Structures are given as structure tokens and as C-alpha cells.
Amino acid sequence: MRSDASVAADVPGAAAARPSGIRLFVRRAMKQKSLLFMSLPFVLWIFVFKYVPLWGWTIAFQHYRPNLGMFEQEWVGWSQFKFLFADDSFLRVIRNTFAMAVIKLVLGFVTAITLAVLLNELRIAAFKRTVQTISYLPHFISWVVAANIISTALSIDDGGIVNKVLMWLHLIDKPIMWLGVGHYFWGILGISEVWKDVGWNTIVYLAAMTMIDPSQYEAAEIDGAGRFQRIVRVTLPGLRPVIVILLIMNLGSILETGFEPQYLMGNGMNAEYSENLEIFVLKYGISMGNFSLATAAGIFKTVISFVLLFSANHLARRVGDERLF
Amino acid sequence: MVKSKFGLLALAVAVTAALAGCGGGNSNGGSASGSPSASPGASGPSSSASASGSASPAADKTPVTFTYFNANSQVPDIDSDKTEIGKALEEQTGVNFKLQFPVGDVNTKIGTMIASGDYPDVLAPDTAIDKILDAKAFIPLNDLIDKYGPNIKRVYGPYYNLMKQADGNIYFLPFSAVVGDYIPNPTIDQGAFWIQRRVLKEFGYPKIKTLDEYFDLIKKYVDAHKSEGLTGFTSLTYDWRTMGIFNPPMHLAGYPNDGDVIVDMQTHKANVYADDDVTKRWLKKLNEINNEGLYDQSSFVNNYDQYLAKISSGKVLGFFDYGWEVNQALQNIKKTGNDDLDYMPLPIVFDDTIKDQYLDPASFVDNRGIGITTSAKDPVRIIQFFDNMLTEENQIMIQWGFKGETYEVDDKGRFYRTPEQIEMLKDNAKQESIGFTYFNYSWPMYGQGSTLSDGNSLSAGRQPEVAQASFTEGDKLILSKYGVQTFSELFAKPDDRPWYPAWSISIEQGSPAAIFQQKSKDVKLKYFPKLVLAKPDQFDTIWNEYLNEFHKLDVKAFEDTLTQSIAAKIAKVTGNSGS
Numbered sequence: 001m002r003s004d005a006s007v008a009a010d011v012p013g014a015a016a017a018r019p020s021g022i023r024l025f026v027r028r029a030m031k032q033k034s035l036l037f038m039s040l041p042f043v044l045w046i047f048v049f050k051y052v053p054l055w056g057w058t059i060a061f062q063h064y065r066p067n068l069g070m071f072e073q074e075w076v077g078w079s080q081f082k083f084l085f086a087d088d089s090f091l092r093v094i095r096n097t098f099a100m101a102v103i104k105l106v107l108g109f110v111t112a113i114t115l116a117v118l119l120n121e122l123r124i125a126a127f128k129r130t131v132q133t134i135s136y137l138p139h140f141i142s143w144v145v146a147a148n149i150i151s152t153a154l155s156i157d158d159g160g161i162v163n164k165v166l167m168w169l170h171l172i173d174k175p176i177m178w179l180g181v182g183h184y185f186w187g188i189l190g191i192s193e194v195w196k197d198v199g200w201n202t203i204v205y206l207a208a209m210t211m212i213d214p215s216q217y218e219a220a221e222i223d224g225a226g227r228f229q230r231i232v233r234v235t236l237p238g239l240r241p242v243i244v245i246l247l248i249m250n251l252g253s254i255l256e257t258g259f260e261p262q263y264l265m266g267n268g269m270n271a272e273y274s275e276n277l278e279i280f281v282l283k284y285g286i287s288m289g290n291f292s293l294a295t296a297a298g299i300f301k302t303v304i305s306f307v308l309l310f311s312a313n314h315l316a317r318r319v320g321d322e323r324l325f
Numbered sequence: 326m327v328k329s330k331f332g333l334l335a336l337a338v339a340v341t342a343a344l345a346g347c348g349g350g351n352s353n354g355g356s357a358s359g360s361p362s363a364s365p366g367a368s369g370p371s372s373s374a375s376a377s378g379s380a381s382p383a384a385d386k387t388p389v390t391f392t393y394f395n396a397n398s399q400v401p402d403i404d405s406d407k408t409e410i411g412k413a414l415e416e417q418t419g420v421n422f423k424l425q426f427p428v429g430d431v432n433t434k435i436g437t438m439i440a441s442g443d444y445p446d447v448l449a450p451d452t453a454i455d456k457i458l459d460a461k462a463f464i465p466l467n468d469l470i471d472k473y474g475p476n477i478k479r480v481y482g483p484y485y486n487l488m489k490q491a492d493g494n495i496y497f498l499p500f501s502a503v504v505g506d507y508i509p510n511p512t513i514d515q516g517a518f519w520i521q522r523r524v525l526k527e528f529g530y531p532k533i534k535t536l537d538e539y540f541d542l543i544k545k546y547v548d549a550h551k552s553e554g555l556t557g558f559t560s561l562t563y564d565w566r567t568m569g570i571f572n573p574p575m576h577l578a579g580y581p582n583d584g585d586v587i588v589d590m591q592t593h594k595a596n597v598y599a600d601d602d603v604t605k606r607w608l609k610k611l612n613e614i615n616n617e618g619l620y621d622q623s624s625f626v627n628n629y630d631q632y633l634a635k636i637s638s639g640k641v642l643g644f645f646d647y648g649w650e651v652n653q654a655l656q657n658i659k660k661t662g663n664d665d666l667d668y669m670p671l672p673i674v675f676d677d678t679i680k681d682q683y684l685d686p687a688s689f690v691d692n693r694g695i696g697i698t699t700s701a702k703d704p705v706r707i708i709q710f711f712d713n714m715l716t717e718e719n720q721i722m723i724q725w726g727f728k729g730e731t732y733e734v735d736d737k738g739r740f741y742r743t744p745e746q747i748e749m750l751k752d753n754a755k756q757e758s759i760g761f762t763y764f765n766y767s768w769p770m771y772g773q774g775s776t777l778s779d780g781n782s783l784s785a786g787r788q789p790e791v792a793q794a795s796f797t798e799g800d801k802l803i804l805s806k807y808g809v810q811t812f813s814e815l816f817a818k819p820d821d822r823p824w825y826p827a828w829s830i831s832i833e834q835g836s837p838a839a840i841f842q843q844k845s846k847d848v849k850l851k852y853f854p855k856l857v858l859a860k861p862d863q864f865d866t867i868w869n870e871y872l873n874e875f876h877k878l879d880v881k882a883f884e885d886t887l888t889q890s891i892a893a894k895i896a897k898v899t900g901n902s903g904s
Binding site: 033034037038063065066067089148151152155156157177179180267268269271272282283284286287288289290291 | 333336430432433436439440442455456459460461462562563622623625626627628631635834835839840843847849850851853854855
């Protein structure tokens with residue numbers, strides 16, 4: 001789906017004067033003035049809240065103290081960035097952040113699309129609605145509650161159902177302290193995030209699937225395509241534009257892995273795998289009142305996200321697909 | 326044509342209206358440095374009341390409400406006049422407070438306040454006090470106290486030197502200004518090794534002193550009761566509550582709680598003990614008992630609630646903790662009425678020859694307190710309220726309650742509580758509605774352990790009559806078996822330590838010492854679980870690995886910073902007391 005519907009500016013009969021450049025732009029703007037009016041408040045909002053505060057990036061180059069005015073601050077140049085990158089835990093933290101982001105992205109996409117496709121194949125409307133509702137309920141639970149549920153379920157004490165079930169099935173013979181083993185953390189996080197958000201993510205795909213022309217399905221059926229083949233040949237290609245756009249957008253915010261699950265389920269034993277950039281900034285930045293460090297980390301994230309977003313978009317354009325811009 | 330023009334006009338109006346609505350909220354933008362912090366030098370506004378030097382000037386009593394954010398407790402928010410004590414104070418002064426408490430991390434909440442420059446009128450920032458001072462969010466109180474605070478002067482006067490910051494100003498009122506004689510706490514609210522009473526009962530109430538004896542006893546009990554699914558020993562390591570595993574080596578070696586360091590009694594030098602043999606010995610012992618299946622492995626994974634729940638279940642035989650941290654769980658156990666499941670605090674040390682120092686010496690905690698912020702609209706009213714709180718009558722009301730309702734006076738003038746009153750006050754809801762939960766601490770107050778002018782103890786809990794009356798039959802029994810009247814009698818008397826407590830010495834934000842604290846905590850949290858849960862023959866290898874990691878940090882900078890601050894504090898205290 002193209003993001004802007006281009007309107008042919010030609011007026012039949014005026015073949016001689018084909019406006020171009022500015023005149024074309026103004027012509028188009030006048031034709032779409034109601035659309036422009038509607039988007040104006042939001043553009044302003046974005047400008048004021050997302051672009052204007054960017055001047056606050058200067059904090060990253062100062063040793064910021066909140067009670068002094070801007071020009072009274074102490075300028076420290078790149079030292080906050082140096083602290084960020086020179087810290088030996090920084091590489092580990094970045095590795096964790098990326099790993100958890102990739103896991104979340106991949107798992108999120110695969111599970112959401114699969115579930116959406118499966119739901120789409122359901123015939124009984126009541127069952128479909130029930131499954132949908134149940135699947136997106138966990139999205140509304142806050143991470144604090146969810147983390148508590150998860151850590152209780154994974155514990156080795158009485159409440160730990162996971163261990164109990166596994167032992168009953170004779171898959172393990174003594175309880176495993178899941179949250180105490182570092183390299184299990186990524187898996188636990190992935191599964192938790194899928195459980196929490198898969199239902200919510202399917203909504204977009206289900207909506208997109210209603211836009212696929214039903215006659216395509218009929219044509220495929222006539223041509224002898226079975227259920228599975230219809231999914232692969234009609235549904236998925238029909239979803240491709242949506243998938244690509246969402247993928248590009250998600251890549252842009254890949255580093256926003258959030259910090260709630262990592263903060264709530266992290267502890268000394270899995271810290272090597274659970275500590276991500278946000279928690280690092282929390283510990284050394286906000287908790288110590290070091291707003292400059294927090295801002296420096298934020299700038300770093302923005303730069304990386306920018307690079308990723310542009311590359312993804314460029315790649316999509318090369319491959320001939322839909323692209324964001 | 327008319328239709329579309331009209332539609333366009335409607336749109337334009339809607340957009341303009343929306344813009345006007347957006348415009349109002351923009352003033353806070355993202356610029357943190359634009360916050361208009363009032364210049365800290367401004368003292369109280371010119372007083373409208375008379376400036377006579379006698380009892381506080383005829384105070385303005387018009388009803389007013391201020392906000393007070395108290396980071397010390399996590400209890401439900403409330404308006405102070407919904408409590409009996411708050412109502413009485415409001416009748417005296419016309420001041421009501423909206424009491425607000427944090428949910429979750431105090432540091433981020435305070436950080437947000439600082440970044441926005443928008444503070445409550447009154448603030449008790451607890452651990453985040455250094456940030457608040459750094460951000461100059463408190464107003465200096467010197468002039469306000471001089472003009473409006475005769476009671477404040479009376480109570481805090483002897484401690485002024487300890488309360489003044491480097492620039493000579495007093496920015497907050499601490500909570501530990503002891504008035505009169507110092508009465509120590511009859512029950513243990515600080516550190517101890519706790520053991521379940523049924524263990525002591527089963528073996529005839531033996532006198533145990535060393536760590537080995539302590540764990541041997543627990544082991545014997547578990548062996549005799551294998552089917553009950555008991556946990557021998559547990560610890561809390563969650564968020565900042567890591568004392569359960571970090572602090573014991575210090576106490577076992579015979580030192581009181583100085584936080585991360587042991588301070589030598591002669592040289593007054595601070596030494597970080599996390600890399601010393603005392604810690605190795607402690608962890609090795611835990612490793613041993615873990616190997617025997619007596620240690621609660623989920624200690625390293627549990628959060629505070631799970632830890633309290635575990636202890637409240639009555640299946641844990643022993644733990645090390647500070648009374649104030651584990652009190653909720655102990656109260657739960659007491660409510661069940663089963664004395665066997667209750668716990669006994671013991672002063673355990675490494676060897677027979679070590680004298681324990683678990684009890685706190687009388688000290689002045691100078692880095693916790695309550696202050697008036699730069700956002701306060703009427704600092705004069707607030708200071709007057711504080712001053713009014715510090716009259717002896719009001720202090721009695723705040724700590725003891727209302728005569729006839731929560732305490733009685735006998736014919737010798739001694740305060741006491743009847744058994745019914747003690748029973749009634751065990752209920753948390755009653756504590757909240759009377760106002761004890763909200764007013765007992767975190768306000769300008771006589772320090773805990775103070776004595777009133779008639780000889781009664783300020784804190785009801787430290788009045789011998791009340792303490793003994795609130796002991797259960799089980800308490801009295803176990804105390805008699807050990808030949809003492811109160812729990813703290815089992816502990817050695819504290820030696821004099823003018824710098825105490827070293828953990829309250831404020832560390833500059835972002836300094837190498839502060840960074841060391843955070844990093845050393847990370848290293849310890851990474852290795853201590855490994856050391857305790859490892860196989861015994863791997864202990865030494867992991868210990869050496871840990872030492873390597875630990876010594877990469879700037880230990881010396883931290884020790885030097887603390888040694889200097891300790892020396893400064895000693896000078897202030899001994900120089901000031903003139904004794």
C-alpha cells in the first residue's frame with residue numbers, strides 16, 4: 001500500500017502547461033488541503049515534543065547539575081561518552097541488548113504471523129473470537145505483575161509449576177532454578193514476551209488479511225491449491241507489504257527493548273545476560289543523578305536506530321518492496 | 326460549494342482550538358535546565374505575625390494543606406487530618422498535610438522531581454538525600470528556626486554542628502536528636518542472627534555463640550525432622566537490600582554496622598572487608614551448609630516479598646537480618662500465636678574470643694532528615710508546624726497517643742499500656758487510623774531513645790513497663806531460660822564510636838567512591854551466589870577469580886574517601902560535645 005495517494009494533476013485540455021517543481025507542489029497541496037489541515041496538529045505536536053527537546057542533547061556534553069542554568073554548567077566534552085564506551089561491561093551490555101532485541105523481533109514476528117494466519121483459517125466465529133480475546137489479554141497486564149507471575153512459576157519452591165510439571169513428566173529429576181542460570185535468561189525473556197504480546201500483535205495482521213481480495217482465494221482453489229498452499233501463495237504474499245513496513249518500523253525501535261522485564265527478573269546470578277543498556281543507564285546514570293550519562297546513552301541509541309532504519313528502508317527499496325519513505 | 330466551505334471553516338476552528346489546548350502544556354517542554362529554582366539564599370518571607378521573642382509568635386491558623394513526600398516508608402497515601410494525631414495537630418495549627426509515599430524505586434522518583442524542578446512542599450528523601458542537596462532543592466532553615474522555632478532550637482541546638490552542611494546552612498532536620506538520657510531498645514531492631522525458637526527448645530535452650538555452633542544446631546534439627554521440608558538458612562539479596570549476605574562478615578568479626586567498611590578502633594582507618602578473609606570464611610561456611618542441603622538456593626533470586634513470605638511460612642529455621650527489615654514477617658508469625666515458630670535473635674560471632682558489637686552505639690544519623698523544598702509556598706507556616714510538633718505535649722501525643730485510649734498514667738506518673746491497648750495496637754489498621762504509622766518517624770522529633778522530662782521514655786516501645794507487658798508468654802519463657810529480662814541483654818554493650826554509623830556518611834554523586842560502590846556491589850552480586858552454590862572443591866578457584874575482579878576496582882579511593890570523612894565526623898562530634 002502506497003502511503004500517499006498521488007492525484008493526477010492534469011486537467012484535460014491544458015496539455016501545454018505541465019506544472020513542475022514548486023507549482024506542482026502547491027497544486028497538489030491545494031487539492032489535498034483538508035488532509036493537510038488534519039495532519040497539521042500532529043505535525044506540530046511531533047515538532048514540539050520530539051524535535052524541540054533535541055537541544056537538550058547538550059546535556060550529554062556537560063556535567064549536568066539541575067539547579068544551574070544552561071550556561072553555568074560545566075562542559076566536559078566527550079567524557080560521558082568515553083565513560084560509556086570504556087566501561088568493560090559496556091560491550092557485554094550492548095551484546096545483551098542486541099540479542100534480546102533480535103530475539104524479541106524474530107520471535108514476535110514469527111509467532112504473530114503464524115497465529116494470525118491460523119486464526120484466519122478458523123471457521124467458527126465464536127471460537128475465533130474467544131481465542132483472540134484470551135490471547136491478547138496478557139498485553140494489558142503490567143510487567144510488574146507479569147514478572148511476579150513468571151518468577152513464581154519458575155521458582156524451585158512450592159509455587160513453581162514449571163518445575164513441578166517437568167518433574168512429573170520425568171524430563172528432569174530435580175528442580176532447576178531457571179532465573180539463576182544466566183544463559184537461560186534470553187530464552188525465558190523471549191517466551192515471556194511472546195506470551196504477553198502475541199495476541200496484540202496479531203491484530204494488525206488480521207486486519208490486513210481482510211484486505212486481501214477473496215477472489216484470489218477462489219482462483220487459487222479452482223487451480224487446485226490445498227489449504228496450506230493457499231496460505232503460502234495467497235495470504236502471505238498479500239501480507240507482505242504490511243510485514244515489510246512493520247519490520248522496518250520495528251527495526252527503528254529495536255533498541256527500545258524496555259527495561260521492565262530485565263529489571264524485574266534480573267538478579268545477581270543472571271546479570272551477565274539480563275543487564276541491558278537501559279539498566280546500565282539506570283544504575284550509573286539516573287540512580288547516581290548523572291543525567292549527562294543517561295543523555296549520552298540516549299544519543300547513542302538514537303544514532304544506532306537511525307542507521308538501522310535507513311539501512312532497512314534502503315534494502316527494502318533495492319529489493320523492490322514497499323518502503324517507508 | 327457552500328457545504329465544502331462551511332466544512333473547511335469548521336475544520337479550521339477545530340484545529341485552532343486544538344492548537345490552543347496544546348499550547349498551554351508546552352511550558353514544561355523537555356528543557357530540564359529551564360526550571361526556575363528559587364535562589365537558595367532567600368530566607369523566609371517577612372513575617373506577618375508579631376516578632377516577639379517569647380513562645381512562637383501568634384500563629385496564623387487559617388486552614389492550609391501542604392504536600393509531604395516521605396521516601397522512608399511504603400504505606401498508603403493519606404491526608405494527615407484523617408488520622409487522630411494529624412487531626413489534633415491540625416486543630417492546633419490549621420495545617421493539614423497530604424502525605425505521599427513512593428511505590429517502587431525512590432531514586433528514580435526523586436530524580437524525576439529534580440529534573441522537573443517540581444517538589445512537594447516538604448520532603449524526606451531517605452537514600453536520595455545527596456541528590457536533593459546537590460540539586461539545592463531544600464531551603465536553608467537557619468533564619469526560619471531563629472525566628473519561628475524556639476522548640477526546634479531547644480531540641481536540635483546541641484547537634485547544630487553536625488547538621489550544618491559545608492556552607493554553614495542547615496537544610497534539613499534529622500530524626501535522631503536525642504533529648505535527655507539515652508534508653509537503648511529492649512528488643513532487637515538492628516542486626517542479629519535469628520534462629521527459630523523450636524530449634525532452641527528441642528535442644529534445651531543451649532547457649533550458642535559461634536557460627537559453627539549455630540549451624541550445627543540447625544543441622545541437628547533438620548536431621549531430626551527430615552520430612553517437614555524445612556529450610557535451614559535463607560538470605561535476602563534484592564535491590565539495595567543486600568545486607569543479609571554482604572554484612573555478616575563484619576558482624577561476625579565483632580563490629581557494628583558500618584556498611585561496606587570495618588573501621589579500626591585505634592587508627593580510625595576504614596577498610597573494605599569484602600575482599601578480606603572474614604568474607605571468605607563466611608562464604609565458605611555458607612558453601613558448606615549449601616552442600617549439606619541446608620541453604621535456601623532461591624535466596625539469590627527471591628524478591629523482598631517472596632523473602633518475607635518464606636519467613637512468614639514458618640518453615641525457615643534461621644537467617645541473618647536487621648530487625649526493621651524482617652519485622653513484617655515476624656509480626657505475621659506472632660499473629661499466629663505459635664511461639665515455636667517465632668524467632669530468637671542471637672549475637673553470633675566467629676569465635677569464642679570475639680566480643681559482639683551488634684547493638685548500635687548512641688549516634689547521630691546526619692544524612693537522613695526532613696526538609697522544606699524550594700517549591701514550598703509558605704515555609705513560615707511549615708516551620709511553625711514543625712516547631713509546634715516539638716513541644717513535649719505533642720511529642721507525647723505523637724509517640725504515646727491519647728491518654729485513656731492508647732496509654733494510661735499510674736499514680737507515680739509512669740506511662741504504661743494495658744494489655745487490651747497493646748493488643749489493639751498490634752493491628753496495622755489501628756496504627757494507621759490513630760496516626761502512629763504516619764507520625765512516629767520521619768518528622769522533626771525527639772530522637773528514638775529520648776527521655777521525657779518526667780523520666781518516661783519517649784518511645785513507647787522502650788518504656789520498660791510497656792516492653793515487658795508486650796512480651797508474650799513465649800517471650801518471657803525464653804528470656805527466663807537465658808536468664809535475662811530483655812532481648813538486648815544477651816548482646817554486649819556497644820563501645821563508643823563517634824563516627825558511627827559509617828554507612829550514613831554521604832558520598833558525592835558521581836565521584837570515584839560512588840562508582841566504586843555500584844561496581845563493587847555488581848561484582849559481589851555476581852560472585853557471591855557462585856561461591857555459595859559451587860561444589861566445595863571449586864570454592865578456592867572461584868574465590869581467587871573474585872578477588873581478581875574485585876581488585877580491578879578502585880578500592881583504595883573508596884577507603885581513603887571514607888577515612889577522611891570519618892576523621893572529619895569524629896572531629897565534629899568530639900570537638901562539639903566538649904566532654
